Amino acid sequence: MRLTCSAFPCDCHIQKVFVNPIPSLRVTALNSLPVRGDGEFVLYWMIANRRATSNFALQHAVHWAKELRRPLVVLEALRVGYQWASDRLHRFVIQGMADNQRAFANSGATYWPYVEPEAGQGAGLVERLAASACVVVTDDFPCFFLPRMLKAVAPRLPVKFEAIDSNGVLPLKAAPQVFPTAYAFRRFLQRDLPNHFCDAPLVDPLREARLPPLTSLPEEIHVRWPRANDAQLAASTSSLALLPIDHNVKPAAFDGGYQAAQRALQLFIDRKLARYEARNEPEEEVTSGLAPYLHFGHVSSHDVFARVIAAEDWRPSQISTKVNGSREGWWGMSPAAEGFLDQLITWRELGYNFCSRRADYDQFESLPAWAQATLDEHLTDERPSVYSLPDFEHARTHDELWNAAQRQLVREGTMHNYLRMLWGKKILEWSPTPREALSTMLELNNKYAVDGRNPNSYSGIFWILGRYDRAWGPERPIFGTIRYMSSQNTARKLNVKGYLSKYGPASRSRGLFD
DNA sequence: ATCGGCTCGCGCAA
């Protein structure tokens, strides 16, 4: 059976033979046990790619179910006991569950959303389901507590257990090493990405799958880990209030879930992409806003990529074969689209590459040697302004542009891309040590940003301290040769007047701390 | 508002 590329109307030379088995580079065995042929169902434990479409992990689980002629159970669980669990993160994820419940209805698969009511209550759920399963498939995600969780669960499961990488367009295992700069990674992509970007996941892997229906789940599951009900899935303030999570971090200024992600994507393609070259201007609303959805897997990067391709009426033959690391003229698209793909693919997947290969991705010691050396040399430099974590958190600095950016983060759950760099550079300048600056940035970003705890958040924060960068400009106090930024120059370069008044201390529309 | 100079390591073409 010959099929054309599923991602786009494709004129590439690579002909797909059959698309159902996913690329083997995306499969990692988490144990060495066999599939149990007499199990009752196939289990897909959805922990990162929280969507029913364009999902290699789901596609792989469906493939097992078809091959074994067994029902498919999809478990999407949300724990309360992890660090930074809050109304903001819970609401976003639960809105995604409500969308997934609709998407899996009448799909032939059994969807089981579970919201843990108290820390520890969810323990044993996966093990109990696995005891009845033929095989367990889950998501491969390179950071936060997920790798640790899978490592802890793996030895307790009695059947084959596989993690599937549906993170990006390039399989994580396709890159042979960590890259020191975006430039070096771009060179690698210019050589290797064309071997992979036609291998897109099926948009709807359950379509015509004709899986046998599940007759029942074990009674113990219904009793101890009941399916989230409609009230829980509404994710209202009152239902969130019942959970032992941080209620001071209010819901984000945007909704979570597949539907909201599709709306954001549509809006971006229709109204923003063409003006994307103005992305550094905080008052031009042209950035995609897709990072939170990509983080929780509510949209796939393959889908976003496909929409850009369609909007640009692009064919793979337009790609340049030059391997020069240059941002411009690689794809053969408009400058705006090339700029966006540099974010979506080069920078996004660079961060995933780092986190998947460096267990110390969130440690100061993971910085390049030149950066650690220059920061060390300036460790005892006098700091003209020093703020504590609560000062930063409550936007109590002398710098109104900085305070505005921090208020945007706290109120909305996101911060403008360009200002986030200035935000971090000033935290470095105003902290007693670079290590304390790092810990402040991680705490604030992980707590308030919906897309925190993602490889790209770590890239952004560590870039402040020199990761993926190089020594730049004159040697300065505190910074050494780390790239410096100032609010004065940012205000000179960009239009920030409207931003300052929107997020100024006087605007109380959604204020938490004012 | 926009510009060039500052500065450096790397891969690759020559």
Added chain:
DNA sequence: TGCGCGAAGCCGAT
């Protein structure tokens, strides 16, 4: 050996 290139740098000149 020289050239082109780089996540968003700064500063002063026009």
